[in-house]
Amino acid sequence: MNLTGNTVLVTGATAGIGLAITEALLTQGNTVLAVGRNTQLLEHLAQPTLIPIACDLSDATQLHALVHTVTTEYPQCNMVVNNAGVQYNYELPTTSACAPRIERELMLNLEVPITLTAYLLPVLMQQSTAAIINITSALAIAPKRSAAVYCATKAGLKSFTKSLTYQLSHTNVQVFEVVPPLVDTGMTRKNKGKKISPEALVKEMLQGLKNDRPVIHIGKAKLLKVLHRISPGLVERIMRNN
DSSP states (O other): OOOSSOEEEEESTTSHHHHHHHHHHHHTTOEEEEEESOHHHHHHTOBTTEEEEEOOTTSHHHHHHHHHHHHHHOTTOOEEEEOOOOOOOBOGGGOTTOHHHHHHHHIIIIIHHHHHHHHHHHHHTTSSSEEEEEEOOGGGTSOOTTBHHHHHHHHHHHHHHHHHHHHTTTSSEEEEEEEOOSBOSGGGTTOOSOOBOHHHHHHHHHHHHHTTOSEEEOTHHHHHHHHHHHOHHHHHHHHHTO
C-alpha cells in the first residue's frame, strides 16, 4: 500500500508505539489525526500536518464524539491504526477489586477497536484506497500467566481482524494485523525481557504495509510463530511465566 499522502487516525498517539507510528507517518508526508487522553502531550506534538484530538476512548460519549469529528471534519480519512491499549499484570484469585481493571482492558483493547472500526468503515469505504491496521501482540499466540485478560483481548482482536479481512476482501479497504514482540514502552517498564524499540517496530511495520503483508510479525514474534507451529507446547511453557 502507498504510505504517502494519507489521512491517518492513530489511537494512543502520545506515547510508545503510537507515538513512533505518528512520527514515522508524518515524515512520509501523511496527515495524522493523533488521538490521546493527555492534552498537554498532544500539544507538544503540534505540527502543520498533525491534528491533535483529545479523547478518552474508554468513555463512550467521547468515543462517539471522536467518530462524529472524523466523519464530519475529516471525511478524507482513509487509514485507521487501532493501537491504544492497556495491560495490567495480576492474578484473578489473589487480586481483590479487579473488576475495574478487567473492564478497562476489555474496553480499550477489544471493544474500542471493534467499535471504532465499525463506525468509521462508511468513511473508509468512500476513499479510493483505505486501510485498517490493528496492533495485537505475540501474547495472542501464546498467553502468559500474569496477564490473562490482556492476552484474551489481544487474541480476540486477532480473531476479529481475520474475520474483518474476510468481510472486506472485495472492497477497497485493506486489513492488516501487526504482531509485536515485547516492546520498550511505559507499559512494559517492569518487564525484564529483551525489548525492541518502538522505532524498530515501526520500521518493520511500514515495510510490511508497503509489501501488503496482511499479518506483519515483528522481531521475535516471527520466530514465535514458527516455533508455535512446530511445538506449541514448548512455546506455551516458555511464554507462560514470561
